[in-house]
Amino acid sequence: MSAPLVSVRDLKVHFARPNLNPLKPRETVRAVDGVSFDVEKGTTLGIVGESGSGKTTVARGLLRLVPVTSGRIAIGGTDVTALGGEEMRRMRRRMQYVFQDPYSSLNPRVRAGAIVRSPLDVLGIGTPAEREARVAELFAAVGLRPESQGLFPHQFSGGQRQRINIARALAPAPDLLVCDEPVSALDVAIRAQILNLLQQLKRRLGITYVFISHDMAVVKHVADEVAVMYLGQIVERAPRTAFFARPLHPYSVALMSAVPTVRGGRERANRRIRLTGDPPSPIDPPPGCRFAARCPAAEPACRQTMPELRELVPGQWVRCHRVEVVGEVIRRPLG
């Protein structure tokens, strides 16, 4: 197997909180706290988790849009955490970001054509004539009419705006596209259009995706590999089919069971694993397993020591004391 396009090791992104009380020690938000994963070229890693799990911070850390506290991020073998300004700028040709909100992520005073052209201008790619041609090509690739280049963002619908966002991200022909909840702000019927577009681009251009979503069903639809995050850590990582056939971590099981489905109906609601409360705060989290306070299967030991992320089945990694392998059989505490 060739080297992965993206390789992340022990990534930490911590933020210091403003100190309101000088007598107390400064608080640290451990938004991302030791995350590791690889993404093979031409595949999609889906990162799923609830609000506050740190999934967006992972995405931003990958592209160094937030300062990385520690860890290693290699893109195509180059450690981007070590790159200086000019080198990093050149590296940005290869990695682009699609934002969640198609309304606030486009400058309302710039015409669509110029928005899509802007990465080419900023990164100095091509002659002016080549840039024009590239923009026309991108408009066609994402399904926007060529004459709409002259329009302003407010003249487009939400779905069309997300197409502009995608076209802009594709402009420098990146290898890696990091999509942060690209369909969450869109109406249900429009979501399918954008998800299909992203899949077509993957097939046609061989793009590698890191796809952030809170929606399990969307992740199941797009991802080749799935990572579940809880409070700044990956609690489970597995190939799509294995993960959805048999999630091992109690949080993965509970999260999946919380999703209402058309076929499941009321029956599914009755069988649901109930989690109480909200995820705890990422400020100075407790010492043991971070899910222990809400976990129906937690034992006293879970609150004492942090479980390691272990590879229990080839390719399936789980951070849980309670998942065991006995002989050939895997015992999971829930599900």
Add this chain to the structure above:
Amino acid sequence: MDGRSTTLLDISGLSVEFRGGGRTARVLNDVAITLTTNETLGIVGESGCGKSMTALAILRLVPSPPGRISGGRIVFEGEDLLQASEQRLRDVRGHRIGMIFQEPMTSLNPVLTIGDQLSETLVKHLKLDARAARARAIELLKAVGIPAPERRVDEYPHQLSGGMRQRVMIAMAIGCEPRLLIADEPTTALDVTVQAQIFELLRELRARSGMGLILITHDMGVIAEMTDRVAVMYGGRVVEEASTADILSAPAHPYTRGLIACVPDLDAEEAPGADLLEIAGMVPSVWDLPKGCPFADRCAEAMPRCLAEMPPTTVLSAGHRVACWLQEGAAS
């Protein structure tokens, strides 16, 4: 439904118009909806199809001007709310009919404590004194699953998480034990594990009080899990209405079929990378509704007639009606 159920809400011919720039837009057109006690009706559709406007019209909260209820009847517990005086409506709103809005962040007053906001309706409608209202407020917070309600009652909205704020909104809506609860996308801003808690709470409440529930959502999974009957809205009209089982197993309107198929489903066994079914185009503007079927320009099965004429309502079976030319003549 069991034998004890009685009609709670009977809406017929409801139309709402908005005026602006010398033009008139029909945002609701001949909407008919009924609901019994103990029953949950789901309203589905995309944004701009009239779901929330229907909820606002029931409470006579259509912003006016520019909006106006231009026709129809909204009979709630035998009384036509469209004929009721403003004073009478104030007694119905928040008392007999509770409403949960979509945005828990903006629906609470940031400068009043949770307890103050809960007490307001209790003092007004149930004529409780301040002390009794506070005790009841704590009771309500407990009922909706907020930990340490004695402490939370004196906190301000910004001190609560999104899930807790939405629970406070539910506590406010159920405070006076309404006969009808309208919940407009009550969990859209929340995480799925919190959504599951809120739905469980709503199911418990319904079972305990026998209230009717109208649940507005765009999520077919939520429909399957929570509702007894469904009204599918498009272009300000109810284009299909049926029992939840019928809607999900035998959807008759192409729009309903599209809504079910266009969303990835966790249960579906699809090949990786397979395309989702798309509903092409987008919802028409209310200022620019076509003459014929409002869905015709997005419908893969549209015929010339669909563009020219609005289809009549066809009754397919008891309780299943659809407005689509494809179904004309399919009546039972």
